[in-house]
Amino acid sequence: MILNKVYTLVFLRNEQQILLGLKKRGFGVNKWNGFGGKVEPKEEILDAAVRELKEECCMSVRKHNLKNIGNLQFTFEGEALMMDVRVFSATSFVGDPEETEEMLPKWFDYDKIPFEDMWLDDKLWFPYLLKDKLFYGRFHYQGYDKILNYTIQELNSMERK
């Protein structure tokens, strides 16, 4: 049986740039990524997204300004876990990004996204994000540095059937 765990992943954007954070510890350490983490038991996904963004880079966003733009599912060879990552984007937010014990935030121009220091899958689905397309991706990893197989598709809507 596969254990499904839900995570959030939030990207703040403006016309020229996207905010990424360098993970300072734990899962994905030393990689640039959006902000997010595990949804706690009984917590709503949007509440978790708001909470993690605040905890990790001190930025505030209102739930209704978070747009669910993608769903990524990760499995790992030999492990009975599926990471079910709900991806959000926001263009309305408040605050100045601050370094925390978990993340070092930095704005990146859209043509300078540091894919070589990000999860391998990111360069496969970022084109959808950057073109404001909705997407679903499934990636099966061996360890954390090799993708054995994947599928990715554009969606018309994020509604779950």
Ligand SMILES: Nc1[nH]c(=O)nc2c1ncn2[C@H]1C[C@H](O)[C@@H](COP(=O)(O)OP(=O)(O)OP(=O)(O)O)O1
């Ligand atoms: N292959 C991958 N590509 C990607 O772009 N983001 C990924 C990814 N695998 C996981 N993520 C994201 C999902 C989530 O935002 C984050 C992982 O969350 P964490 O493990 O840091 O959760 P928590 O902050 O709840 O952890 P702790 O509080 O340290 O237990 O990384």
